[in-house]
Amino acid sequence: MDLILQFLQNQTLPADPAEARRVRYRSARYLIINSALYKRGFSLPYLRCLTQEEGHYVLREIHECICGNHSGTRSLAHKTIRQGYFWLSLHTDAQTFTQKCDKCQ
Template sequence: MRELLNASSIERQEAIQISEMKNWMTPYLRYLANEILPEGAEEARQIKRTANWYTIVDGLLYCRGYTTPYLRCLTPKEADCILSEVHFGICESHVDGKNLAFKIMRKDYYWPSMKMDALEFVKRCKNCQLHDILRHQPSTELKSLQAPWLFEQWGLDIIGPFFIATRLKTKLEDAGGSWVDELASVLWSYRTTPKEPTREIPFSLYYGTKEVIPVEI
């Protein structure tokens, strides 16, 4: 097939219309690149005060940290992709919202509402809600109790029983005969989740380096 053109396709110029979507990064990009502040006095004062925490590298906005490298700032759409990838991706880890946000920050990504967004994202996860630990404490005010003998009023069992984790058992039972295939992802999630006593992950404590999870924008 042949097509006859009235003008050369190489020399012809094409105009592509690009619409800029405004988000939380737009004021920082305009101020750092061109020193343009928002019209509102309060917003302009806030941007000018917090702009030192950000920098532009190759046209992308990054956030500075105390002990972390530059964190790539994400748009709301990119943030949703990262939340889904870390929570449901190839290295899925159904952790709570606080640990989910911590994992994303360790992957060198940042946006201001990441902790709140991670909490809301976990609340919408069906599996997290089905296998969450049930709270049996009644939602009522505490009342004083009369104790017939010493120390009974506290009702403490110092010896035990100790808390028994049920999440691993539940996940393996749901897998049926294919629990061997699920074991690797369960162990990876455990080893890459920060623990309360140290606020570090077992992987980095053992190997002395940060784990690498394939999460990219």
């Protein structure tokens, strides 16, 4: 995410040509609004990109507090997306989070 953010803000690419091509290709799906990075979805509203720490907080809030039904991995990830949040390891983080939850086991 940091490479995409740097490219969109400053037009700076990594030195590796393969990585630079990858960043240029992936950055077409992202945009910056009020200095925050958002991901464009095909049929979704803009999804705010979060850091790893912010993502864990959002998962905990959706899983335990706000919705409070201790949902499974897939439904937790989809609820997070419906709330308008995204990060690269969303699905794997949701899986590890639900596996560590004692009440869900």
